[in-house]
Amino acid sequence: MLNRNIVFPILIIVISAVILSLIPQFTVPVYYQQDASVGAKFFPTVLVIAQIIICIALLVQHRAKKHKAQESDGLFSKMSFFGLCFLVVYAVLIGLLGYLIASLTAFTLYLAYLKTKKLSYYLFAYFFVVAIYYLFSHVFVISLPEGIIF
């Protein structure tokens, strides 16, 4: 039976093994500073091994407890997947268009996707984006991302 309580620890163990294989490849910089008896590789190695042990313990515990059949709501629903795509698209848009235009576009897309018809929502959203833009760039004088195109 494949459920998340088995897949997840195994996934972490695999990742840990990959990390463990990376540790010996740390390159020493040109100018080598004196180091303590516990060196740069010590902590990561200990941590990865501890992580593997914890995951094995989680697997054992799961087996021992014999969980009651879980109500299996999927890890990602349609909405959370939309949220993830939205985040990525928004980040890419910022890179292209800069903060202000990207935010206005993204907000419109979001509200349209959720089939909102209330005009007040759109107006509130635009007001909010512009207000934050003003607050950052003119009051705090913190530069917000500029895009490649604008």
Place this chain on the structure above:
Amino acid sequence: MIDHLFVGLGAAFSLAIFPVLIFGVLGGIILGALPGLTATMGVAILLPFTFGMEATAAMVMLIGVYIGGIFGGSISAILLKTPGTPASAATVLDGYSLTQKGEAARALSIAAVASFVGGLISTIILIAIAPMLAEFALRFNAPEYFALALFGLTIIASVASKSILKGLLAGTIGLLISTVGLDPISSVPRFTFGILDLYNGINVIPVLIGLFAISEALTQLEKLHAKEKIAEKFSNKLMSLKDLKSILPTSIKSALFGTSIGAVPGAGADISAFVCYNEAKRVSKNPEEFGNGSIRGLAAAEAGNNGVTGGSLVPLLTLGVPGDAVAAVLLGALIVQGLTPGPLLFTQNPEIVYGIFSSMLVANIAMLLIGLLGIRFFCQISKVPKLLMIPIIIFLSIVGAYAINNSMFDVGIAISFGVLGFVLNKLEVPTSPILLAIILGPMAETNLRKSLLMFEGSWSFLYERPIALAFILLAIFSLWSTIRRHRKTASST
């Protein structure tokens, strides 16, 4: 000393200073409430504007921002599960649970009162025994920091409410993430894959934004779709007198802890909040309430993080050494004014010292008043429909992640940790240990290795230095009591 204080208090209420102070506190609260904007940034941005100001007014404004900023982070932590600064990460644990129960107003009022108690007691201690605290702080060095970090890491087990194993797993994930970057002792690049942005390690603020704010936005989005009409509960009720009685001892204790932690250079409000939370949970008769809306837990975290404010000025004013990043800017501000922080300041410029002291007292009162009067206004935020609130949280998160270092790379980090946090929530792996581990991991590792260098490979510092030994015993004790508590709850269910 008392007359100096009265003169200072008179000045704090004078027309030249009082508006500046209110401006500072209010500005600090707003900055702190926005994720990614920290008290440090606020103070640094304002620094050049203080050059033309009179010395006391300049310090008052900056200190107002500092005190307001630490409190402001908690407002968004309580209402939106989006801690404005790392110092408020422990506030989320119980503050947001209260909001979910419809008790946002109660939570905010408790936060304001506890922060006030924390700030006030801390200021009084600063005024009364700053030089003694400074002596204590100077005894801290690599071995003590290592032991303190070790003690802090034992909190991971305690924060993990359901499964210790899953909490520990979150801890190792966080600790491993904290090893990314140039190793601080020997400059060996670890897990950097040649990416320059990773050389300094992964910044804790985008991680904070991702783990808490973005993952929460994704979770809310899912609920939105489910169209479950959970009646949104909301009560305007503030805290009761009974609440006050219940949180006061915890708050006072946390204020004392916070002041001591703040006095030690290099340990700040984030660590203090978690340590105080842990301590409150340890002594509590019903620890199972913690994480499910315990008002004591909330008060401990809040008094703990604001308790740092007075403490962090101890090394600054008595030794001329900044205890944290905010104090470093304050040091710069003092020096620009032609003042010499350190033992000389007390004898040469008592009016400045007592001006600072009294304005801290007033700033804490201002924070309490703004915090309490603002509750109605803050609560409007939680009445904004979820449909609109979700993208707003996302926008603030992205802007905040960008602003901390002007870097799209950090935006990527925030998004990645948002997804990680979302998945871990589903798997019932607690996320706050990851944050705690990222804060404490480098402190533990660097100071262990520094100690070994100092003592030429010998581990004797672990038992030869009394403060270090005390923290190590505390760490063992903390672990032991957590395990005992878990055994108890396991056998009772």
Place this chain on the structure above:
Amino acid sequence: MKKIIRNTIVLAGILASASAFSADYPSKNIRLVVPFGAGGGTDSVGRTLANSAKDILGTNISVMNRTGGSGAVGMSYGAQQRGDGYTLTVVTREIASLPQMGLMQHTANDFKLIRMVNLDPAVVLVNKDSKFNNINDLIQEAKANPGKVKFASTAAPNFYLIALQKDQGIQLNAIPYNGSSEAIPSVLGGHTAVTMVTPGEAISQLRSGQLKALGVMSKERISYIPNVPTLIEQGVNVTSGTWRGIGAPKSTPDEIIVTLGNAFDQAMASDEFKTFMAKGAMTIHNMNAAEFTQFVKDDTQSLGALIK
């Protein structure tokens, strides 16, 4: 204050007419990349200079902190920006050291250097109760007990210390702290014996007498601490220190570099900036573009000798 504003407006007017030929630069806000965090020494120098220069240039200069890799992230970022004069970078001594250590790809050659701003020597500091009273005491002890004298290092590796070690053939036990704000308390608390920082970083401890200066690593004495002899005076021929300056991406047109250079000359001569630097015990060292470029080249070479 009003006077300063009026003066700068007049200056701005003169400047605008003088540099009218270089198109209409600047026509929008300028960004100044600071490769270290908000609130640190590099940040406050950058912010104050930006504040003084903005009226002269007649445009806002917003400071952009881009931290990481001991300055490598910010300086690499600055080097890669469009050479239109709207992104400038505070360059620090790390641009000379990091590339040679393999920790940064970009070098000083990726910048057109505009002006050096400050040049500060390191001061050798011990606790006021220390048995060391001059640099030779320290060297004697280090020779007698190699690798035993605990040194609170503000960075890893610490080039101030390496310069002294190489010259004297000694070895100290260097413990890397995170900057002067950690190294100084370590010496104050007696956990380490000695540290080296710039005068500005330790000015309050020097004034109050909590720390004792064994010597300053410059050619001549420093005005802020006139009683502290140089190492050279004590027969130890070592100098070391740190510097900061302003650079623009390689592709920036020369006219813009000239405009900016003139603006920064005036900014560095402004009362506001001079007072700020004097109060912070930092030494303004204005070098023009050519001198600064040569200086960085020489410093890169001398650091190279220490690294190898």
